[in-house]
Amino acid sequence: MSLDSDLTRQSAATLATAIARKEVSSEEVTRAHLDRIAQVDSRIHAFLHVDAEASLSQARLVDAKLAQGVLLSPLAGVPIALKDLVATKGVPTTCGSRILEGWRPPYNATIVEKLMAAGVVSLGKTNMDEFAMGSSTEHSGYGPTHNPWDLDRIPGGSGGGSAAAIASFEAPLAIGTDTGGSIRQPAAVTGTVGVKPTYGGVSRYGIVALASSLDQAGPCARDVMDTALLHSVIAGHDPRDSTSINAPVPDFVAAALNADVRGMKIGVIRELQGDGFQSGVLERFNQSLDILTELGAEIVEVSCPHFHYALGAYYLILPSEASSNLARFDGMRFGIRVDDGNDRSVEQVMSATREKGFGAEVKRRIMLGTYALSSGYYDAYYGQAQRIRTLINRDFAAAFATVDVLVSPTSPTTAFKIGEKLEDPLSMYLNDIATIPVNLAGNCAMSLPIGLAPEDGLPVGLQIIAPAMADTLLYRVGSALESALVDRWGGLLISEAPSL
Amino acid sequence: MTTQYESVIAEFDPIIGIETHIELGTNSKMFCSCSAQFGGDPNTHVCPVCLGMPGSMPVVNRAAVESTIRMGLALNCSIVPWCRFARKNYFYPDMPKNYQISQYDEPLCINGYLDVTVATANGPQVFRVDIERVHMEEDTGKLLHAGGAGRIHGATHSLVDYNRAGIPLIEVVTKPILGTGDLAPDVAKAYVAQLRDLMRALGVSDVRMEEGSLRCDVNVSLSRPGEEWGTRTETKNVNSLRSVERAVRTEMLRQADRLRAGDRITQETRHFNEGTGDTTSGRSKEGAEDYRYFPEPDLVPIAPSKEWIEELRATLPEIPSVRRARLQRDWGVSEFDMQSLVNAGALELIVASIDAGVQPAAARKWWTGELTRVANERSCELEELTVTPNDIVQIENLIAAGELTDKMARSVFEGLLQGEGTVADIVHQRGLIVVNDDASLIAAITAALADSPDVAEKIHSGKIAAAGAIVGAVMKATHGQADAARVRTLLLEHLGIKE
Numbered sequence: 001m002s003l004d005s006d007l008t009r010q011s012a013a014t015l016a017t018a019i020a021r022k023e024v025s026s027e028e029v030t031r032a033h034l035d036r037i038a039q040v041d042s043r044i045h046a047f048l049h050v051d052a053e054a055s056l057s058q059a060r061l062v063d064a065k066l067a068q069g070v071l072l073s074p075l076a077g078v079p080i081a082l083k084d085l086v087a088t089k090g091v092p093t094t095c096g097s098r099i100l101e102g103w104r105p106p107y108n109a110t111i112v113e114k115l116m117a118a119g120v121v122s123l124g125k126t127n128m129d130e131f132a133m134g135s136s137t138e139h140s141g142y143g144p145t146h147n148p149w150d151l152d153r154i155p156g157g158s159g160g161g162s163a164a165a166i167a168s169f170e171a172p173l174a175i176g177t178d179t180g181g182s183i184r185q186p187a188a189v190t191g192t193v194g195v196k197p198t199y200g201g202v203s204r205y206g207i208v209a210l211a212s213s214l215d216q217a218g219p220c221a222r223d224v225m226d227t228a229l230l231h232s233v234i235a236g237h238d239p240r241d242s243t244s245i246n247a248p249v250p251d252f253v254a255a256a257l258n259a260d261v262r263g264m265k266i267g268v269i270r271e272l273q274g275d276g277f278q279s280g281v282l283e284r285f286n287q288s289l290d291i292l293t294e295l296g297a298e299i300v301e302v303s304c305p306h307f308h309y310a311l312g313a314y315y316l317i318l319p320s321e322a323s324s325n326l327a328r329f330d331g332m333r334f335g336i337r338v339d340d341g342n343d344r345s346v347e348q349v350m351s352a353t354r355e356k357g358f359g360a361e362v363k364r365r366i367m368l369g370t371y372a373l374s375s376g377y378y379d380a381y382y383g384q385a386q387r388i389r390t391l392i393n394r395d396f397a398a399a400f401a402t403v404d405v406l407v408s409p410t411s412p413t414t415a416f417k418i419g420e421k422l423e424d425p426l427s428m429y430l431n432d433i434a435t436i437p438v439n440l441a442g443n444c445a446m447s448l449p450i451g452l453a454p455e456d457g458l459p460v461g462l463q464i465i466a467p468a469m470a471d472t473l474l475y476r477v478g479s480a481l482e483s484a485l486v487d488r489w490g491g492l493l494i495s496e497a498p499s500l
Numbered sequence: 501m502t503t504q505y506e507s508v509i510a511e512f513d514p515i516i517g518i519e520t521h522i523e524l525g526t527n528s529k530m531f532c533s534c535s536a537q538f539g540g541d542p543n544t545h546v547c548p549v550c551l552g553m554p555g556s557m558p559v560v561n562r563a564a565v566e567s568t569i570r571m572g573l574a575l576n577c578s579i580v581p582w583c584r585f586a587r588k589n590y591f592y593p594d595m596p597k598n599y600q601i602s603q604y605d606e607p608l609c610i611n612g613y614l615d616v617t618v619a620t621a622n623g624p625q626v627f628r629v630d631i632e633r634v635h636m637e638e639d640t641g642k643l644l645h646a647g648g649a650g651r652i653h654g655a656t657h658s659l660v661d662y663n664r665a666g667i668p669l670i671e672v673v674t675k676p677i678l679g680t681g682d683l684a685p686d687v688a689k690a691y692v693a694q695l696r697d698l699m700r701a702l703g704v705s706d707v708r709m710e711e712g713s714l715r716c717d718v719n720v721s722l723s724r725p726g727e728e729w730g731t732r733t734e735t736k737n738v739n740s741l742r743s744v745e746r747a748v749r750t751e752m753l754r755q756a757d758r759l760r761a762g763d764r765i766t767q768e769t770r771h772f773n774e775g776t777g778d779t780t781s782g783r784s785k786e787g788a789e790d791y792r793y794f795p796e797p798d799l800v801p802i803a804p805s806k807e808w809i810e811e812l813r814a815t816l817p818e819i820p821s822v823r824r825a826r827l828q829r830d831w832g833v834s835e836f837d838m839q840s841l842v843n844a845g846a847l848e849l850i851v852a853s854i855d856a857g858v859q860p861a862a863a864r865k866w867w868t869g870e871l872t873r874v875a876n877e878r879s880c881e882l883e884e885l886t887v888t889p890n891d892i893v894q895i896e897n898l899i900a901a902g903e904l905t906d907k908m909a910r911s912v913f914e915g916l917l918q919g920e921g922t923v924a925d926i927v928h929q930r931g932l933i934v935v936n937d938d939a940s941l942i943a944a945i946t947a948a949l950a951d952s953p954d955v956a957e958k959i960h961s962g963k964i965a966a967a968g969a970i971v972g973a974v975m976k977a978t979h980g981q982a983d984a985a986r987v988r989t990l991l992l993e994h995l996g997i998k999e
Binding site: 085086087093095100103105106107109204205206207208209211212213239240241242243320321323324327328329330332333334346347350370373374375378382 | 548551552553554555556557558559560587589591593596597598599658660790792793794797798799800
């Protein structure tokens, strides 16, 4: 690589190679990204917490190891941004909520330990919708994040901070979490790549839970290979998470190198196109299908009839689990406590703390979930939603009996304006219509950029869906499509983004 | 004249049901690797998991599952092929997550029974108590109310100790127990006692009741014969065998009073007052707390294989009822005596004493005699007394060596019960030394004979039983520190009489 160019414009793979060859130090790379953050983040607001000194000293440690000839991993020395619901020992972790203001976890999430062991350097914590509830990062208790393509627009959500950090070249890599699309939809609307691994593929230990049966952490980057490299570092069984898959980790990098779709059958989901999908999104999507055909894949249409019920089921299961997961935020052990000192009862303190600490969307979902789990309603709501989940699983199983992977637009629209959907939760929820079925079924998916919508010049994402534990297929198909597109564009789509 | 209780029984049939929570004796907690030991400085047996730190996740303790399956097997339950944990949601400051991980509609063990023997005027009677379920859950932390009087009311603040949070519990739930009639309180007590003995025999818990490691919720309802079942109340946190019996009796009397006055019984939880034996109204079940149970998504289902269950079945010890019959045979005691020592809570203590080297007869004598009397006086359990099987061994050894008389042994027990120290301390402090110097005993015998000249005549005329008066006088003169048998031998020798 030509290191005379801006270090922040390089891929993680390129940086790692240069660091390993000692052409550049991790400290220099880290410093370049910290400088970039200092330069642009006042406009983007991707980060909630940056500790430059801590990052630099981590980087120097990696450099010292390299000097001793220890290569920690293929990503050693590369900086990363962490979504602020990943527990980091001694480092503020707010989940985008005021209720956790001031909390510094006494322990590290498993993925943080894996990243540290791999010599990946943490730059800081990224903004998100409060407790990952939202599709725009507007529901952060600390103010919205701005889309680098258009600062008046949302960067998607809930992981808008992670996606925006990558898209604005503040970080080459980021960790996101995806409960209903929170990695993929931000990737789509910021022109970056995001992967939701198979449920259980990456440990959830230390990732503050939104909906435990849906949550999954995953990699965010600017190209497919970087997501594969990051996925390899964070994947694997964790004895501290009994829902994590106890099987060898597949070789995602080899799959990304095997960019070949010849003879593959790719299914287009009939239910995820047409009404509600922006015309420019569908136009780019159809062009991608043509490219995949040119690359030797066979495109067939499949039907997943129960996807119509996915959103409804999701908005029962998620709030139900969230209402229970968020019960621990009561002002007793961590975060803020609202107590006016007038001999308040425990219940009054809990209530006042939750009233002040939680935002409107969180309260809305806690109430929905509390109601759905209530005695007498459980069967009609939670029970019924779980049955839908089974039906969606069967839809996927039937589809994967005839095709290798499925594709759809990741999000029905490009990035909308900040404030545009804030008063209309239902239209906000519809943003995740294409991503939610994957979380309900527990399989895996990737979003990658496929161009700009002609009508607004904003990025469009394509979603590839593979069966559970077949994450390698995402990398194979994703890198094939990406390299064909990059050939046409003469570079990554993100290089078209306005300079900040 | 009939007692108040008898008149209640004459008019109503009681139905009881018991939920028992027992802390398992595993090394680590239910869902993390923290120590499950009782005590410790507050908040020292804690980690992100049992503190409910955001992001932390539970992992099931295999040893706790094994204990629960073994308990289920010993209670003749079916072990289900597949079950899950569930979250029980409610807010309380001693609950780190504000939900408890428990089991709800998918318990690990179902449909068992325990045959419970109760002593009656007509001899022992066996009741089969049907077990509805045995399931696992985690314990909560403990609140300490500080300032004011140290009680919850008037306390200025409360402190939380999370050492107990996450300790594995099993909950054993009976089906409604019918047809016990006037024996309802006794059946309740005997059931809990046998459950406790079973846990100990299995080694799944040492059940330290004084530390609150066994807690019962007692359900009671009354109905007139032929009528539908009455409304039940649930008396919570009844923590000793005696209290279980009292709670049932008290609640039967209270409900009968209300029913006779034409009142309705409110379905509610009630608190048991150890001091007065009364129950008082807790919260009403009609505005029932809604626990919003749902399957715990942070854990995978438990699916014990047939092989695993059979492996565990092979580890079950002799079941207590079979063992009891064997011990009764070995000791050669009557059914009645066996039942009364069981009722006195002496069985395990006698066995422990015998295991430690005491003769069966002597072990029975001390535990069912003197010690049971003191326990009754103090209204406590035998095992709560400050006498251990090891003390009995030491005392019996001293008796065998001729260093203590029976009477002096009683003095040692008195000392032990008053906490005066070890057996050796007490023997020393109380100056308990057998007078085995024949010359001084003969001097005492001579003096006693001189005081009662008629006795020597009676003995000479063949009434050897009269010797007792002289032996008694000598014992008195030596402050009980003589060996009565030796005194008798010397007396008869002295009078030249051969038996």
